[in-house]
Amino acid sequence: MNGTLPDNGVSRRGFFQLTLGWLAASFAAVATAVATVRFLEPNVVFEPGQRFKAGKPDDYPDGSITFLEAERVFLVRRGNSFRCVSAVCTHLGCTVNRAGRGYHCPCHGSAFNEEGSVESGPAPRGLAWFLVTLSKDNRLLIDKAQSVNSDKYLIV
Amino acid sequence: MPKRIWLWFAHTRVGRSVFRVGLPQSNLERSQAMVSSFLLHVQPAKVSRHALRASYTLGLGLISLYLFLILTVTGVLLMFYYVPSTEQAYGRMKDLQYVVSAGLVVRNMHRWAAHLMVLSVALHMCRVFYTGAYKRPREFNWVLGVGLFLTTLGLSFTGYLLPWDQLAFWAITVGTSIAGYAPLIGPKVQFLLLGGNVVGQEALTRFYALHVIVLPAIAGLMIAVHLWRVRKDGGLSRPDGTEDTVQSIALGQLPTNKSYGLMELARGTTPQVGKDPDDEVFSWPHLIFRELLLFLLVVAVVLFLAVFWNAPLEEVANAVHPPNPAKAPWYFLGLQELVSYSAFWGGVVVPSLLVTALLLLPYMDRRVQGVGRWFARERTIANVIFSVCLVVAVALTIIGTAFRGPNWSWVVPWRPPPAITEGR
């Protein structure tokens, strides 16, 4: 080791240059890593949206329970009231079928009643109910991001 | 300060388990750093000063390797969004541009690095030729190099189709048609490549598979062997007289009156006696630091191009409306120019002769003089022949790229082409 030069024979200026270079390169590396993560995180998704329109109220006859395939929900109309229940089993995510007045999951046999509550089977919770509102152009607007109680209706 | 942290970390239990040597402080540790690290062990502990001279190698082999690495990384990133479907591919290109964070930059980097790699590999070949570096014992590494050059062209060509725009579609249509001119096997090769008779979904699927796995795997393997051979053939070529004195000890020709270690069976690694130690320096840090600089330079150039210039993307592929002229990728335009004179001679005979000549070159040119210097006087004839071929190839490529307009007629690049009157 040379006493007048710090660190392994590198001059003071050389040390400064090295440090600055490494700092810049590290910044570039970190920024690249961040950019890569941002690149991999999709800004748009190509799946049915959480909020979607389900047509006009009159498209659904009184007393009907309609399965909306793409969105995996049942739209329930009774009289002038509308509500929307998830068709995704709370157990492990299978799509439930209608069974009698309630719903039945074909994967592990969970059974739900008309109100979506668990009757039997391994499901930990009842089926989720989603907020139904009326859009500005008078379409049913369902928001799967907003869960509500099963007794919350949209009255048209 | 960073160095202190580094030193501290390198000497902790974890640090030592990862880096084994830590930051080398002595010559012994410098050697150990190279030998004991997976990433560095492909390089020698000491390296000849001649090999470090930028004016000798121009760093072209390493540049090609770095470009290949950049292409691999950006290529894998692109795979996260790309769908090899005629319905979706083009839209995915648009999505990269418009909604994926940094998507356009990544695509630009991939495209420009690909062009640069074709260029750097070609220049690397020229360097090796003009310095006579392909001669014994490096003949086979030259052959591998020719293979790598062709693989690079294949990678670039198969990637060209993937955006599924007009440029891609017609370049591949034209390019594969050139292949179709080969006698006997031509139409078969074309059919095999396209998975049909025209460029369509099948061709896209095939080109995708070739581009993302088959050819990269081949290239990766060949690069590994190519680098390994550089070591085993005695490092980079050097001027006459400074080469290793032990040219080769072929297996089975070992003197019987002496015992040899197993490591000495390998060619060129026998103890090097009587060599001037001043000729060599420790790879760490002399070689490693230069390699680091070159890496930064390559990244900087690719980034610079990618930030300021966008990769081309034309209209979505349309089999009914070919552009006029429909051109192959630029590195095949010399070939396309030749084909415009004679499909058979230009498309088949000349390229096959060229490739054959390149492959056979180190076995035909057996004189060992003139190695390790640019344009050695002893190699004038070879250099002239090579230069003529090179100039013709470059000239044809430039003509095909810039001087050919609609209907493959002459145009002057700095004047706008005449308006195309359409048939309909």
Next chain:
Amino acid sequence: MHGTSVGKFYAWFTALGLLVGVLVGLGYYRDEYRPWKDYQRRFIREEIRRASTPDQRLLAQSTPVQVRQILLPELNRVDRCTTCHLAVEDPSYGGYPQPLAYHPLHDQHPFDKFGCTVCHRGQGRATNIEDAHGHVPHWDEPMLPQKYIQASCGQCHEASDNPAAPELARGSELFETVGCRGCHKLAGVGGNIGPELDRVGARRSPDWLRQHFITPAAVTPDSGMPPQKFTDTDIDAIVLFMLSQTGAELPGFYASMKVIPSASEGRRLFQQKGCLGCHSMGGQGGKVGPALDDVGLRRTPEWMMQHFRDPQTVSPGSVMPRFGFTEAEARALTDFLVHLRDQKVGLGILGLMGPVDRGRGIFSKYGCAGCHGPEGKGGVPNANAKTAQQVPALTYVADGYTKAELKGIIFKGQREILPLDPHRPAPPLYMPAWGSTIKDAEADDLVAYLFSLKPKGEDLGF
């Protein structure tokens, strides 16, 4: 020390490290900065300003700044227009400057099913103004100028009688009456002197089409097409109709819209279902049911709809059976009957017309007027043709040919037109062979019509 020999590169290392750092930073910044984010922030500020309750304010404040898109998988389109045009569905933004203006809603065309570009064109996936509006290199579908917007209706809907798209209907009518089909094929019907027009709306820009109608040779130098004497509004209409011919084949849900109930669809059904078996129109047809000439005055559309669904419910005791019409068919038939007062629809029933009237329709259907002039009066230039450099008029064909000879010429055509000057290029227009297109019975009617062209009473001179 070895350090000294590497040390000379330290400055390089610093410079290159900084360069890479700057470039990465620059690339990152350029990628992060997107104008649509400004539009969204402006919109959110506006929403917050308008919020009247704390709830609304909270909702507005929590609006994420993100790309918004309408997925149209069936059309293989993704429309991101709403990333900037954020208030298209909110009537309270009526009259706002773009990009925040409200888009008057079409009840039948909800945004989430149709998106934007299927009507307006442009580049749906793009998220900056120039690229999205599509007036950029390498994009074939720039936004359609507002005055031609009705062209998009024609992609799905019948052009001819579409009350919601009067300019498109006008363009379609011009196309059929001026005689474009004499030279051009559209949907498989027409001559082959000029190019097919099935995809012309996707290939050509509005400006090109306009120029082409005024002076064809200006945009296609070797075109033999005679310049068209259109008024300015007529040119707009015919350009609009041309733009509607994109050749786009719309799938599934959208294709079903092609047969929108319209009067002409009703007329087709009326003939096909054999209504004239029992009912009469214009004095022809069956006597079992009532005459239908003035049914549009006697009955309301609602009554007719119900009658088509089930006759018994509105006229008990009627012998008319339940035909099981679909709702769309019933609407089409009703439209037809309601519009009967409109002569165009009523007279279009071939069964009710004589051969001359039918022939007039055929003369128009195949675009004969395009070359031979309206009612065969001639006057269309045909450079270097011996017949006064014009396509011959047909007014006096009855004097020169027998009916059989005339039919022969129509079927076989006349490829060689005698030139005025044999050294100049051959006349561009010629008589195509119509044998494979015009049916025999149609040709009889056509010839009857052509014979009727001769002015009455001129025979007396001979």
